[in-house]
Structures are given as C-alpha cells and as structure tokens.
Amino acid sequence: MTLTDDFMEDRDRRERTGLDECIFCASKSIDQISRIVGQIFEEGRRVLLTRLTPEQYAKLPKETKAVITYDALSNTAVVGEPIELNRSLLVAIVSGGTSDLPIVAEAAKTLEYYGYVASVFQDLGVAGLWRIVDAAPALQNFPIIIAVAGMDAALPTVLAGLVPSVVIAVPTSVGYGVTAGGQAALNSLLSSCVPGVTVVNIDNGFGAASAAIRVLNAGNF
Template sequence: MPDARPDSHPDVTFDRGRQARIGLEEAVLAEPKTPEQIAAIIGDAMREERRLLLTRLTLAQYEALPPQQRSALDYCALSRSAILGALPPQKTTPRVALVSAGTSDAAAAAETRRVLAYSGLAATQVPDVGVAGLWRLLDREPLLREMQVVIVFAGMDAALPSVVAGLVPGLVIAVPTSVGYGVATGGRVALDAALASCAPGVLVTNIDNGYGAACAALRFAHAAAHPEDIHAKKKESR
C-alpha cells in the first residue's frame, strides 16, 4: 500500500513507498523545480526524519534554501547533488568501478558515486584513462577485470566504453557525456557511438545520466544479493 502521509506542497506527491517496492528510493530532480517546491520537499523529509537525495541541485538553488535546510544538507557542487541524513555503511559487493575518460567527465562520475554512496555501495574510481593515452587504461586492466560492474564515462567520440567492454568480463554501463566541441558538442555523438558499440552487451544511459547509471548498478546489486525477491514479485504479479 502507498504511504498516505500528505505532502506540504500542492504540486508534490512524494513516492515514499518506492524503496519497499523496487529497492530504490525516489530521488528529487531539483533543477526544474522552484525554490518553494524544493524547500517543501526537504521540509517534509526533515519533519518525518527520513533521508533524502536531491540531484541536479544548482548552487543557486542550494543557496536559496532556508539556512536550517542548507546546514542539514551534504551538498556537492561538482555533482550538483545533496544528501539529507547520514550515509549507510558502505558495502563493497558487488565490486563497482567508475572509469572516466578525462577530468572533464568528473561531474557525471561524481553524481554516480554520490548516488551509490547514498544507497550504501562503495565504488573504486579510475579517472582520466581515455583512449588518447591507451597505456593508462591498460595499466588498470588487472584491476578492472576484478570488477563486477564497470561504469564508463566518456564524451567526444566515446570510444572508451567499447574498449573497456572488450577487456573485462563484468557488466559495462556506458555514460556518454556532453564533453567535447564542434560536432561533439552536447554529447549526441558520444551517445550514438556508445549505442553503436561493436562490443557485445554494453548498456547505455542517456547523456550525462550518472544517476541512471548508479540505479542500474544498484538494481544489479539487489538482484544478485536477493534473487528470492525476484521470484516473490513474480508470484505477486500473477
């Protein structure tokens, strides 16, 4: 049954039961919301003493919040994310790596890392190993082959996910980023390249969607750790 607690803003109906239903809490996509809507959502969470994850929260939006709310949030300007409440203990299984082609891809990788941490899953960061200097990636190959999930962030021609998927046996999730200039501007070339990868089994998120990549990894982790939940939900749906 859905949680019937009322929301304080008329435009908001927060999905409090999502964690129990699918194993992932609802995150608040802050960027398109008004300051009043964001403050109301945070205020409800504080009154109910529950944790909350906000994504795409700009610095201007964060600074517009009431002082009490700002002081209660762990805000990261790089990932544009904010966390209300303490992080849970960090699990190291499944083993997850965040591989970025360049320093310019750091924002998307940081968003993924924060979402994973919010959900209690640690990740190993492997930054700045793009294919323009392939030796950097090959030096990390032994480490990456030990990982069960490898999330790869790359803009421009987004060649890195295909190369990684040709080297490692784990699940590879590609996050095309909007990094680049000329025809690469905005990330569409990176998205098309990732979708057209000749490496088999590469999963692809939308452009700059570090949040979506983290959720895919968390679904994998939950299914691997709790296969009985999948069978139970199948029976419930019949």
C-alpha cells in the same frame, strides 16, 4: 501521500524496485525544494537530491541548508544521516577525462547514498590506450563498471572488450564541434560492436548508478 500541494511522494518505490524516489531539482523552485526537504526531514527519513546547482543551493533558506549535506561537484545533496558503507570491490567508475568528473561524482554520490563506495579510475581516455590497458587487470576484479566518456566515447566499448564485467556506459556532453552536447557520444555507444554494453542517457551519472544498484540487488552481492 501528498507532501506539498504539488508533490506526491512514491513512498513504496524502494519496496517495489529497490530504489528510492529521489528529488530531481532541475526546474524546481527554491520554495518547492525547501518544502519537500523540510517535510522529509521532519519525518526522519532519507532522500537524495540530484541536479541541485550551486546557484540553487545558495538561495535555499538556512534551515533547509542545515539539514542537507551538499556536494557542489556532483550537484547532489542528502537529507538524513549517513548509512554504513560497503567498501567491497563491487563498482568501479572509469572516466575518459578530467572534464567528465562532475558526472563521475554524480554516479559516485548516488552509489554512496545506497551504501556503496565506488573505486574511481580517472582519466583513462583511449587517446592514450596504454592507460586503459594498464588498468584492465585491476578493473577485472569489479563485477560492475560505470564508464563515463565524452567526445567519441570510445572508452566504454574498448573497456567492454577487455573485461568480463557488466559495463554501464555514460555518454557525456563534453566535447566541441560535432561532439558538443553529447549526441555523437550517445550514438557511438548505441552503435558499439561489443555486445552487452548498457547505455544510459547523456550526462546521466545518476541513472548509471541506479542501474548498478539494480544489478547489485539482483545478484545479492
């Protein structure tokens, strides 16, 4: 069904895949975002917006801002009322460093949109190996772990060697020199010697959370 002249919503995606179509705001105009949000709000439905920058948010009309809940750290927003949250120990998000926090937040907000509260373990980079070793007993309680790391992105590989959980790795663009932009982190994770690590694209916290939702749906947690 066409919502605007240039946007056709995939209304049946949740029924087919267990995941909603979310609104990727990068490269969309303010007018496009406003029209999409307005139509969805008028129909009384929920939707997650991703990659909505503070600069874009500041330019949105006040009537659009009034119907969304915006989080600047994760660059996400939600149209519609919040749903009841499952606070069981199902998904942990582990970061290599504080600089990875925006991607951690994107993953956490995506999970929250679907009704899951993630437990966040921040700043467990392998340069201080004791940190991940100390956290490992607690992390073993989670069936799914999203591991977020830049630089050489060693954290997800080390973590996957310590716990039986599904590990979903997110390489980030955090770094400098040869690690700038995240390509080194991505290549490192794709080269992991630990079998079974799932790897998503650079800075893709949304994709990692979506993968976690698929696992949760398939496992009937």
